[in-house]
Amino acid sequence: MGMFERDQQVFADAEPLDDSYEPEDIRERDDELEKYQRALQPIIDNRPTSNIFLYGKTGTGKTVATKFMLSHLETDAAEYDDVDLSTLWVSCENLSSSYQVAVALVNELRRDQGKDRISTTGYSQQRVFNLLYEELDRLGGTVIIVLDEIDNIGHSDDILYGLPRARSNNYVEDARPVIIGISNDFQFRENLSPKVKDTLAEKEILFPPYDANQLRSILNPRAEKAFHDGVLEGDVVPLCAAFAAQDTGSARQAIRLLREAGEIAQAEDAECVTEDYVRNAQDELEKNQLYEGMQELTTQGHAVLCALAYHQSLDEVPIRSRDLYHRYVKICDRLDADSVSERRVRDHLSDMNMLGLISVYERNEGLSAGRYHEYELDVPLKAVLDVLQSTNRFEEVAGIIQSTAEDNNLLQADLSAY
């Protein structure tokens, strides 16, 4: 008997629970899709088309709706000889500036030609823009440019200024760029420079978070395909929907939860997926997220975390940033590592707060002691120490902290909670 056997007790076909799955119809987004369609209609009519911006948190259907609309648009456009349409999709997930987006666009446009990809540094911005206009012109016709997760470029929004004007400024002659921007961040709109704002936000479509009912309606058809009949207990889908709704309202989160619950059930050779598996899945996913968050910190981040863990092990929390900084410097000295400025440590602390690793309390004692923040771990000390101990550099220090914590009986409660 092999170590790996095919085991299909629970899943019939896990694909509908995959992140990349594209359902053939989109549920609970009728109004948004209708708006979207109206915004794209001029392309078929060969009329000038506004740029479109989609806003909404992750997992609210922006990307999936766009893929859906574009694939319909492409098939329908093919029916008309005088409509020349191409689409271009760039995810800005790892692109932090207009420059990088422009490079990515050029490389995407060059992909099917034999031409070389261009490098991500070295050229001047104008040069990259010129290359981009050149490629666009060669393509010609209406070119839909989807910039997914565009908020990643932050304040550097030159490309959003340049592209929409490329035609009116005669940078391109044969191409009509239409930009579809997708943003997870509401505030992105506010932070755009004014000259960009009015051109770009011509048509805006808002994707609000899903509520529990909507999530159920999204999950049900997928669940039906993914699992064998009768495997899912009645409460499972509603519970996944409820967890995701009260947390983020994200369909992605709800789907992951459902899949994880199924995987746990399958791993345990269970006959059916019960509510308990959903709860386990929720814990498991949360735990993974925190572990990953901690592991991906830089050495400096680890040192800051280590300093906080030290104070936690002495039960000296919450601790104000000044004292934490002193401890951090001592730890760096001991590890023979460079230490960074207090300002930079504040940034690391703020990052870790965003990740949900630590909690911040604002204190204010007026003119006697001023304003300051106090910090404490928001994850079990044991979990932090595990990560640090698996990081060469911190192995020894983490060991010392662990024994201190044991002396003070500060680890037991953690283990049961984790």
Added chain:
DNA sequence: CGTCCACAGGAAATGTAGGTCT
């Protein structure tokens, strides 16, 4: 009601490491 503490956090400068072009 204004003052003023001690830091939070914004903005810009700096340094180092990548690259292209002529």
Added chain:
DNA sequence: AGACCTACATTTCCTGTGGACG
């Protein structure tokens, strides 16, 4: 080789601010 480009972490400099105190 030297001029000139961006990226990214960090430093430097600074303005903003909530509430206890007077």
